[in-house]
Amino acid sequence: MLVMFFLIVIRFWPLLVANKTLYFADNYSLMMPGKIFTAQWLRQGILPLWNPYIMAGLPWVGDVNQSVLYPSTLFFIWLAPAVALNSILIGHLVLAFLGMYWLARDWTKHQVGSVMAAVLWAGSTQVSGSINNLTTIQSIVWIPWLIWLGLRIGRDRWAPIWFALIVLLQFAGGYPQHVLYGIGMAGLFSAYRWWQSNDLDNWWQWGKAWSVTAFLSIALSSVIWVPFIDVLLHSTRMIQSSAQAAVGSLNPLMLVKLVSPYFFDKPTAGMKWGPAWSGQPNVVFYITWLGLGLIGSVITSAKTRKKDDWFFGIFCVVTLLFALGENIPGFGLLQQLLPLFRITRYPSMVLMLTNLTLALWVASALSRFKVTRSWFLVIGWGLGFSLFGSILAVVVSHWHFEVLWQVADQLLGFRLSSGQFHTLAKDQVIAQVIAQSWLMATLLTLGAVWALTQKRWWLLVIFMTIDLVYHTQAMFFFGPNSVYPLTGADSAVAKLVAPDPSYRWLTRNSNQPYTDYGSYWEAMVVRAPFSDSFVDDYELATTDHAQRLRDGLTPNWNMVYQVPTIHGYTSLLPQDFATLWESDGVVGINFIDQIKLENELLRSWAVRYYAVDTWFKVAEALPPEVVATTQQWQLYHLPALSRFRFTDDSAVSLLAFIETPNRLELNFENASNSASLRIADRYDRDWRAAVNGQSVTIQKSESMRLVPIEPGPNKVVLTYAPRWFWLGLSISLLTVSGILGWWWIVRNPLATLFKHR
Secondary structure, eight states: OHHHHHHHHHHSHHHHHSSEEEOOHHIIIIIHHHHHHHHHHHTTTOOOOEEOSSTTOEESTTOGGGOTTSTHHHHHHHSOHHHHHHHHHHHHHHHHHHHHHHHHHHHHOOHHHHHHHHHHHHTSHHHHHHTTSHHHHHHHTTHHHHHHHHHHTTTOTTHHHHHHHHHHHHHHHTOHHHHHHHHHHHHHHHHHHHHHTTOGGGHHHHHHHHHHHHHHHHHHTHHHHHHHHHHHHTBGGGGOOHHHHTTTOOOGGGGGGGTOTTSSEEGGGTEEOGGGTTSOOOOOOOOHHHHHHHHHHHHTOTTTOOHHHHHHHHHHHHHHHHHTGGGSTTHHHHHHHOTHHHHOOOGGGGHHHHHHHHHHHHHHHHHHOOOOHHHHHHHHHHHHHHHHHHHHHHHHHHHSHHHHHHHHHHHTTTHHHHSSSOOHHHHHHHHHHHHHHHHHHHHHHHHHHHHHHTTOHHHHHHHHHHHHHHTTGGGOOEEEGGGSOOTTOOOTTGGGSOOOTTOEEEESBTTBTTOSHHHHHHHHHSOTTSSOOSOOHHHHHHOHHHHHHHHTTOTTGGGTTTOOBSOOOOSSOBHHHHHHHOSSSOOOSSSOOOOOTTOHHHHHTTEEEEEEETTSOOOSOOOSOEEEEOSSEEEEEOOOOOSEEETTOOBOOEEEEEEETTEEEEEEEETTOOSEEEEOSOOOTTEEEEETTEEEOOEEETTEEEEEOOSEEEEEEEEEOOHHHHHHHHHHHHHHHHHHHHHHHHOOTTTTTTOOO
16 A cells, blocks of 8 residues: 555656646546536536537447546546546556556565556556546556456356446547457457366356356446447448548557657657657657566576476567567458447557556566576676766767767768758757656666665665656646636637537637647647747746637637537537538547538538637638637637528517527517428437427438427427436446345355455
């Protein structure tokens, strides 16, 4: 517990003592707005099943990436957003540590090795990289728990139930790929352990136990996966190209990060070069130099080598090859044979399994490790040379780099000075980052080796913890808690006009190149001298521009301020809506490409307001009619039809209007005796309508909703009833009832769970 506490303190020190929070990437631009939006309605007693504020309306509870039903949502009801986020991150780091500890303890029966494995996993590059995306951290931490419970299936009658419960939590966490990887890895490790026990006559018992586990897992998690599958099948993920699916493939050169995590990039230093320059961010994996040394020591000696080493080694090689994705021949064929790999992305995500296996392998190696004279000499001489070289590299990179750079430039025929990338300033930053990382790794490994030889186990774990935190901390950006507004805060831009439910907005931020969050994140991690980034030390300290983007309704923060937009950023983009707006023949995966102001669809989809952030240079022609102007913002009128209109396109004069995520109520007079009411919201078959108390069928017209109405007064009520969600919920509740009935008969499910065997 002390080691876990130490890891949390040094990992999240700014969160604990400096009133800071983490902000970067998907957390800021997708997850946090979604959580705040969900919590706003839950406080009013409404579970938002639909989101009316982006993309003209989207299924919300069916988008598993929003983790609406995961327990973390409750934190945002009770706490300020920044405090809720900090609490969730710390809590999940605890879960990662404990899950890996129990798995390693079960596998190795070695106390110190188990603690070391827990540190190597909870502080790993894979878990650390997931912290910037709530859904990935909420899902990845459960994988060791699944494997641990998988090892007990067939031996513990309660294990299938606990396994199914973890699957439910992991799926609700929001990242389905992690669920598939976790279940697959649990089954593989369980089968290996069963085979290793030489109990081949009882394979029937093992298969029967896993069949029960599979049934319970599928049934219990139905509330999550049944509505998710429905939304997925109608999303652009189903029609993405092979190239889109292969995004995030591991470049083989990035494997140098196994020994030098900051070799090609260091976000907090603003450095990026080589294969990291144009590729997707990839943290690969890092288990410290000592961890590599322990594995190398046991597998090179016949006295310490065992079957586990073959199992771990083959598994790591296979997952590593798959992570290479498009960089290996035949990957396209694999995508064709296995459709799952066509709808998922980032092949290198499988490296989390490699990382986890390596952590378990280090624990296993430590339980068998013996300090020998040859090992000590090799490690001693190697670290001695490394210490000398790293100190020299640090000195040269800081004090004599210019002279050596010029010499190297001459020897290379002036290719450095004449090239498009290399400059003295860039290369010096690269050299300094690599040299500092090299020196720190050497010093911490020296300390760890000394502790290992002296059997100072607590010092050994402390050195490895510091090593991991140092080599993963650069992917975290800390800002003031105010970077996430308190629930109910108003946007200065939204206040420029009175709320108008009959019209939508379009924001220039994200509708023009280099004005969205993606460009802002790139400006944070690639700074001077590597780019002309507008993010400087002042911005990193204050997050002023990030908050300006937020208050300017940059999607998806508009949903927090309850301002409807036609665009946004989502994990499951509806196919019909994306196809409707596509302009270059390529359907997007998460968002719609730039929408031209002359696009006639803006008029029919009731987009009347165009918000322009004048902080960015405006080169294109803007609409002629200005609604309001402030020091930074300009709001323009676009020609638009009403969101609620009759078939002749005349606007409906609303006498009463009520809208929540799941319900839309309109009262109006149909003086022209129009046959239908057009609602410029995205059509979805799960919306139901009643006109003056009588059920009617909503028709689809140009991807919008068309509701038959009556002459004279009309009260139109639309309700969202996602049938697949209710079906999944019913199956899950029936499963819970069955489990509780069985528990009432058998009792005491925790009695054997933590019993060591």
